[in-house]
Amino acid sequence: MAEDLSISRIGTKEEQYESLIPQIEALLYGETDLIANLANICAALKEQFGWFWVGFYLVKNDELVLGPFQGPVACTRIKKGKGVCGASWQQEQILIVPNVDEFPGHIACASASKSEIVLPLYKANEIIGVLDVDSEYLSHFDEVDELYLKKIISFLNA
Ligand code: SME
16 A cells, blocks of 8 residues: 555544554555564554654563654663553553553653553463553543554554
């Protein structure tokens, strides 16, 4: 497909995801390189939603290491159980944090970040990394984001 997206910020968040998701699916189709696909997912999400930071951390030698992302520079390594990303990895669950200042151990890569969602990334039932999205607004993420972001990362295993 052409490497440009049709982005419309008109409509509900659900409608925006519904318009973006087939485009992400098409972008990933036939490409098996994980880093290339993670990079394009970040770019597409950033372009559609303009979030403060969107990126992946990948499990390497029992740590999360910064992978493809869009946004300001970020911390490069996160230990299991540390911060929202490390907690999501350790607990093997999606974490939605409405106010990062109230999350014990939150790692503040940027003080502008106020809320966050983190989803584990699976390959063959193993967590191989996490998707982390940060917003400069409080309570920015909800079950709608959870549903659609889960769907987007599921394309990586298609
Ligand atoms: N806030 C994250 C660290 C990564 S940055 O937000 C990009 C955390 O607490 O795990």
